[in-house]
Amino acid sequence: MTACATFFRIPELVASLAPFLDTQDIAHLVKTNRLLSHACAPLFWSDLDIHNPDTALALIHSPSALQALTDNLGNVRTLATETNFIAHYVIGLAAFLHSHPSTPVLRPSWLPSLTPNKCPVSLSFPPLTTLTRLYCSLLVNLPCGPQWSADQLSLQLCWFISLNQGLQELSVEGLRLGDDLVLRVIARTISRLYRLKHLTLAPAHKAHVGHCVAEILLFNCPQSIVSFTLDSEIVSGPMLPDLMPNDKDRDEGPVVVRKAPLLNLKELRLPEHYAGFRAEDLCSIMEQCPAVESWIVPCVVHEEAGQALSDTLQRHCSKIRELTIRAPGKEQHGPTVISIMEKLPSQQVEVFYFKSYREFLPDRMMMALQRHSESLRMIRFDNCCRIGRQTIMRILTGCKALEEFVIDGLAHFPSRVDLSLEDAVEFKWASTRLRHLQLVMTFGEFGEYYENAEGSRLWSESDLRRWSLVEKFALQIGSLQDLEVLDIKALNVATGSAVSRYHLVPIPGLLTLDDKSKNKFGFLNQLKRLHKLRELRGSFRMSAMTAVTGIMGAREIAWLSENWSSLKAAEFLPHNHELSMVPVPECLQDLQSNRPDLFLSLQ
Structure with a gap:
């Protein structure tokens, strides 16, 4: 037996090739001979991308493709998909469970039925339970064929997720988090994903969610969670109401918001709150995130709340290395960020990103940047409204480790530009590592120059x-x-x-x-x-x-x-x-x- 044949007979070695091969490479290997076809077929199906509506359309209308997918569901580890596949899969799974009553998968009492006559072919799918990564958008519909909405599919997707308890990465766009039943179901679902490391949830079109949503979802994450993103906007609203007698999920009990430190959480993005978080709401969350390193700083209701927040971070979140400020138009945002940088251990912040920056308290800002001048690797001011020459030059002459320095948004507003040629060359730059x-x-x-008779200017x-x-x-x-x-x-x-x-x-x-x-x-x-x-x-x-x-x-x-x-x-x-x-x-x-x-x- 040749060394090549021996290599491809060892599944672990074949799996080690996956990061270096794209889908076409794997397809060529599968078509080469019987040995490679048997060895590489699992790789071909391990990463399945049907997020494109055209791909989904071709799959749904091809009985042979659907059969091939059914035969290889056990090899799928990563799935990128959209509305139509989820709808058709759930309909096919319901048909499979009906014809195979001994299958150890139960249909939840809270799960509504979908209309099977919308499907172009008769479907029957066994349970898909092997996913480690799932990316799904409920906002994408096929240009032709049945149209499904996030309202119809949010609970169906929750059921689909619950079947894959080995998920390590989950990203869902378009989930209807404003619905109390959906919120309770997704909270219970993620609490049972004991290996989950990365969670990203985005309601349709950044829909508004109530105050309680972020806290409920975050504190129903398992201890394994490393990054949490809830990409939405907060509006004032009541807490999650108690279960009522006619609620379809009543037999599963109330959603419990655990208050235990998330010791592995390193990246945190809470919803945007243009009215501003109250200090007590935000501090109660951050107290349970002692390991966070990358944080998108939410807006607070007033400057005093920002001071209370920075005190909380000093006591409980001393490992923060990346600060991102995205909410524009808040005067208290600047002092809050400065206070945070002043309270964090010196020479620790590595990334500082500020959207819609407007010069405020320049002396304090320069001192805050100077406090981390030896650690800062990236400073970005995107959509910048105004920034002073002193701040720019303090960065260039003081931040020795800086690799990226971007000021964007001033190019069409000359009156806002404060940096001149004279300023730029007045002092030698210390930021010599810039990329x-x-x-x-x-x-x-x-x-205009003049020329003498010899043509010299x-x-x-x-x-x-x-x-x-x-x-x-x-x-x-x-x-x-x-x-x-x-x-x-x-x-x-x-x-x-x-x-x-x-x-x-x-x-x-x-x-x-x-x-x-x-x-x-x-x-x-x-x-x-x-x-x-x-x-x-x-x-x-x-x-x-x-x-x-x-x-x-x-x-x-x-x-x-x-x-x-x-x-x-x-x-x-x-x-x-x-x-x-x-x-x-x-x-x-x-x-x-x-x-x-x-x-x-x-x-």
Whole structure:
């Protein structure tokens, strides 16, 4: 027996191949010969993706495909699916149980019936009980055929989940959590999934849920839970009512909200609450999450509640390393986050993400960031409303471990941009490990140059000083040898007028080579050490380059081809320029010939 044959006769070794093979690879192996077909068939069925409506439609209308699925249900470990498959499977399972009464699977008293005459074929499915991962959306319907709603299928899905008690990862979109019966059933169901590690629940279209929902679901999770996400919005409402005599699940007893520490929970996302959580509600939850490391900070009702929350975190949740702030428009959000960073152990926070940031208490914010300057690896301000130059420069000059620094959202609002070229080069940056840098800056205005009889350019004193600042900036960027994504958007650069659209202006001299004989400035050589650069974004459009700020030519194209071999995309042309039939300058055509794998615009 050959070594290859021996390998494929050992199931554990064959299973070890799975992470390195896609579905097509496995299909080729299955078709090779009888040995490989027998060995690799379980791999082919282990990861089943029928989330796409077209795939579900083809499966449901193919008796042979349905039979193949039935024969291999025992091999399925991961399932990504949608409304129609769940409906058809539950109907088929009910038919199977009716014809096989000895099967040890009981139909719950709370489970409503579905209409079998909606199915295109007669179905009969045995119980699927081997799943370890399930991803399901109840929001997807086939473009043709029967239409099912989340109201009809929420309880059916709960039953389907309950059959797979070995689930380790569960993600459901569209569950009707506003229904008391559904909430009780899903709470009981997840409490019995003793191996569950990752749970994500999202009601349809982020539907509003009552105050009690997050607490009921979180504290019905098993002790094994590692990450919990409830992607919804909270509205004020009553607690879960007591069971009534006519409730269909009365025989299962009331839902009990356990208050025992979740010692393995490391990631927590509670629903958004724009009115703000009360301190007692939020603190009672966080007291039971001592191991949490990644937390999306909810909004609190007022600043005093934020102070109480930070005190609770200091006592009970001292391991937090990632802070995400998503709720916009709350003035007390800023002080709350600052207070949390002040109370956590110093040099611990590694990730700081703030959506819709607006500058507040800048001195306290800078001190809070400084408290974690040696540990912070990622700082992102997405959809930023306003941020001061002092805060930006304190980050760049103080955070030595920083790998990602992104300020997004200012590019079309010049009045909000506070960082100038002078600010950026005033001090040496300490963040030399950056892999992703995104900034919006003002570069000032360059006057028209004059040429003498020999063709050499003559600049004013103010322009010469500004060119020296650009050179310092290029040297600063060029020192970031680990940089993979560079996104610099320039404003107010054009001669004689302020321009508010970043793609209408270039960054002067950054993508051109100098010519000392003509006193022409260019600092592309200062970026020679950016060997890892993959994406160049921002104010680098060819159409915006002028004689004053420098125009890319054959020399620059040859330089790019030689020095930036890792570059995969550059914003030289408008987005998806191929679709809009934008003419491509000759020098970029040459670059494309030399580097056919390089995208000349963002896709």
